[in-house]
Amino acid sequence: MSDFTSTTDTRFDSRLFRIVPHLILFALILVIWEAAVRLGFITSIIIPRPTAIMGAIAELYFVKGTIYHHFFITLTEAVVGFLIGASVAVSLAVCSALSDPFKRYVSPYAIVLNVTPGIALTPIIIAWFGYGMGSKIALAAVLCFFPIFVNTLTGLLQRDEDREELFRSVGASNAQIFRKLRVPAALPLLFAGMKIGLTTALIGAVVAEFSQATEGVGVLMSRFSFQLDMASSLATLLSMTLIGLILFYSMEFLDDRIVFWRRETRRAAASRAKARAWNARMGQ
Amino acid sequence: MAAQDTMTEGLSARSGGLSLRQRRTLLHALIFFTLIGLWEAGARLGLLDPLFYPRPTSILNSFYLIYIKNGNVWFNLYATMSLVIAGWIGGSILGVGLGALVGFNAVVRRFLKPYVIVLEATPRIAVAPLLIAALGFGASSKIAIIVLVCFFAPFINTLSGVVNVNEDKLELFRSLRATKMQVLRKLVLPDAIPVIMAGERLALTAALSGALVAEFIQRDQGMGALILVYTRNLNMASSFACIFTLTILGFLIFKGMEWVDHHIAYWKNEAGMKRIGDRRRRQFGAQVGE
Structure with a gap:
């Protein structure tokens, strides 16, 4: 001990x-x-003093506390949009991985969606879904769809022939091979896609807020900028960073818990590296 | 390729004159036109509100209007694309330069890492209003936004390309007493350039998005402003025509970057290696012939 x-x-x-x-x-x-x-x-109009930014942070978070409402609005928009986009993306990717014709006849539309800059849809999505949270959620969902779709599909399509043969030789059914071999093999890539998707979902929510909204961090940001209150504006930007970090690390946490076998290999690799360093030092 | 052709020929004998590829293309077209037909029918029968969901034929008509009759898309397309190219070049130089600087210097890398993590988590496009307030309306703030949005992918990719050198190969190079310059030219760059190119491709897409956001906020000219104005006027058909224009543009960018990648990182594809091999063989033949 x-x-x-x-x-x-x-x-x-x-x-x-x-x-x-x-x-x-x-x-x-x-x-x-x-x-x-x-x-x-x-x-100081272009780049405010650090102390001014700290003062703005103190005011936004502690004195007035205006940020919290907007913070949670944007966080909710990004997360709900992400959940919708991710579930559509993952289900389409699973269908594509299971059925060749499905993949052949659906993937062109996914590619068209990918080469279109999704942000260009902002005005149309606002016209369709209104000025409230709906349009922000929709844009977040559209923007985060493709990275998740393509990562999940790539993960599910990578085949380990040897392992599959082993599974077959012990009499595993196709469903078992899919559930116990292909899905676990795809999970690391899926999570990589989810991490990218979360970031893009946040971008979608913020950009939609810039265009037309009454609440949210994006609104706060553009309002402060156009008042030339740069310190508060930068403080709001830092809150967006905070949202980004919260989203990223919660996904990282899930990744670590769900894809736990990679954590083991990561740890093993780290301990091997440490052993090597130790040996090198002892050798000297 | 040849094997596939004979295979499809064998199949075509069975399926009444149509090869597998032809049948697939036909099915693709069939699905596409069924979707378009359903959309058109839905709009004509009043199931879809034409104010928000324009008919495909009216989108086609808008294409005619904005490209030929009014021709107002060309100016805006030019305005957006010149910004995108300028910002992308600036962002690439900044990203690759900074990435190489950080990649080759372990101390700088260690001290810069926390800032990179923070920058990665920030939705970088969100600085758009801030930059517009600081630099004023016009091209300068737009280009600054694009540079900021698109410098990150080349930066990260250059960094990882330069840092992730194959240890075994590096040891081999050292054991053969390669100089630093040789290691850089013959080991680091050949592995790093395809990764850097992938970053450039991402950067160009990001640059287009950045330009659109900048134009949405400034609302003066360019495709972003055009889409915004058309949508505000509820001229959805023209707005869709603009978006499909951007789709085509995105596709061209994608294909163009693929082509550039193919030629710059020629050692990553067989055709490029064959070209080089043929050239060397010819040179060698000429030398031997002398």
């Missing part, structure tokens, strides 16, 4: 030690930035 605690202690120490130069660099950047604006090298 003492052995364990000591190793975690050194690891914690080294991690703490490693983070210090990063913090110093970050602080240095902020100080230079602040000085440059205060001394008039940068116009």
